[in-house]
Amino acid sequence: MDVKITNQDGKTFVTLDGRIDTTNAEKFQQDVSMLMNMNAPDIEIDCKGMTYTSSQGLRIFLMLQKSVMVNGGKMVMRNMNPQVKEVFDITGFSNIITIV
């Protein structure tokens, strides 16, 4: 899993590439931990390259979404591949995270 984070015009862009699973979830959590401490963040996550996530990844996306809410910000996930989207749908995560 490769995570790129850039800031532009007050927005934070995150690009995900690869698989989020039990072998790298801890590192992924560290990679995105800075996003959980931002005041009123405006985060856009490009999921085009994310080929897989298990419950380990879902756990971190939920933590991230909760922190964004608490910090008065917003977050949107884009370009999710159909299989990853199915995992978000089945678990009800599509209802609590904005996916476009």
Added chain:
Amino acid sequence: MLMKKRFNPIKDKSGEIIDFLMASPDIPDDETLRFKLRLSIEEAVENVVRYAYDGGIGWLEAGTSLDHDSLILTIELRDAGVPFNPLERKDPDITLSIEDREVGGLGIFLCKKMMDTIDYRYEDGNNVLTMTKKC
């Protein structure tokens, strides 16, 4: 069982166990199926690696078999850890609002959704989890 291997100890070995099962010739090439199988395998293996043994000191036997007539793939996990039927765990409430959703508890639920059948039995002092999928 055509393909079977015992891993011991299993602490921090989830990736190796998942890769072993996914490399089985019984697992089809189809990408959509492989996604569902990998997810189910990861969640089931994690369940054993994290919770079956105190400190992860113990073994897990992982295997696959394919019935060539019915094309039903079977994945079996066996361990000698604390007797635990993961199917008795209540499914998470997926309709809860974000404030009330808990972080975790989704693993076996995903297995149930991705596989056709999932069964648990306690046999000869072992937990045995069997999952099947038509391929």
